[in-house]
Amino acid sequence: MEKMGDTIPVRSGEELNVNRLEAFLQENIVEVPNERLEVQQFSIGYSNLTYQLKIGEWEAVLRRPPLGPVAPKAHDMNREHHILSSIHPYYQAAPEPILFSDDDSIVGAPFFLMERKHGIVIDSEFPKGIVPTVEKCRQLSNIMVNQLADLHSIPYEKTGLAEISKPEGFMERQVRGWISRYERAKTEEIKEVGPLIAYLQTNIPHYSQTSIIHYDYKINNAMFNHNVSEMVGLFDWEMATVGDPLADLGVAMSYWTEESDPEMVKVGLGQASITTLDGFMSRDEFIQAYATKSGLDVSNMDFYRTFGYFKLAVILQQIYYRYELAQTKDGRFAKLGQMVNSLITHAAQVAAKEA
Incomplete structure (x- = not known):
């Protein structure tokens, strides 16, 4: 899900437990014994925390709630996963979900994984090479x-x-x-x-x-x-x-x-x-x-x-x-x-x- 400037190193205080997450991924999704998990963060956004995950050629996007207390019923990862599961077959722009986990011990909160799409996301300016005619x-x-x-x-x-x-x-x-x-x-x-x-x-x-x-x-x-x-x-x-x-x-x-x-x-x-x-x-x-x-x-x-x-x-x-x-x-x-x-x-x- 690359955005303008693509990803950034994970912000201080928003790090994931890479070893624990890697073990979870290796057990449940991808087996690449000679490759290590690489984690980057998407910089745009004020709400949920969103990360790019890569193990070898495999890649996905992880979403979890923001840190600290949150508003009641907000940032429901299971609900968002269910919505994507329901909509993706009818609306291809919606990312395909991969899995949901309510195990807080993996990344500190419930989370879900979805496909990593590629393209450009435009916010305040067009990327280099595209003239804004x-x-x-x-x-x-x-x-x-x-x-x-x-x-x-x-x-x-x-x-x-x-x-x-x-x-x-x-x-x-x-x-x-x-x-x-x-x-x-x-x-x-x-x-x-x-x-x-x-x-x-x-x-x-x-x-x-x-x-x-x-x-x-x-x-x-x-x-x-x-x-x-x-x-x-x-x-x-x-x-x-x-x-x-x-x-x-x-x-x-x-x-x-x-x-x-x-x-x-x-x-x-x-x-x-x-x-x-x-x-x-x-x-x-x-x-x-x-x-x-x-x-x-x-x-x-x-x-x-x-x-x-x-x-x-x-x-x-x-x-x-x-x-x-x-x-x-x-x-x-x-x-x-x-x-x-x-x-x-x-x-x-x-x-x-x-x-």
Whole structure:
């Protein structure tokens, strides 16, 4: 699952017990007695820890929860493994899972292994050798739209996800659940939160469609072939479920930044996304292209966009809460509080325009 810059040496404090893991792999998966296990870490990401494993020609990706206490029901490795097992036969961009283990003695937490895909993952800039032309940016936009619509078109009833689906009342549960998560992880008072929560509670759509949703769909969770003409991988299925496809689209739009967005919304997590470059669809263009591809009514997207910004703010607030309590020492998290504030303010502004 190579990303920009591919892998890095494992960060201090996030090391795995290589000898124990190697013994587990040799016993359960691969037998290469004359080769040793090599471990590298994928650098992008704020949530689960993801590693590249290699023994000789064999390779895989290992995912485990972050260090320290985590939010209830979050970072469920068995659930993510089950989701990939259900989706991969219908959606080839989803990595093929290899195994799940709940033996904490191997890497310190439950974990799962999945196939190691190869290609490029683009975040804030194109890799060397690819010129970011207007045409290339438009092509990437279309790929992202089409792949999301294709995911939503999979008949979830035929997959293993039917057993964990509760279509009735999905958005009510989501709004209630993410408000509750925010309240548990709150570290300061933000004046826009009250009106924003009131808007979300009083404007929940009475009807929603049902499909498989990724729920963390963004360009740096995707992998493309080397001429950026095809998506060959889609990662981070931790939040995937069966629910309202427009909620998935709204979350995707919370990541799809534009040049005119507030500065902190664009760069709060680092450099601005490539979606701010000329040629990329605007959010409105993306939404309309999705409507054309999927046939769904997108007239209520302001609500879903507002919810998407709030959901992202809560995710970052949960991480920042752990940082404030010194449950994680990753310096990248120090400014997440500012990003949360900016996202909530921006969400409240979107809601105010709709109200």
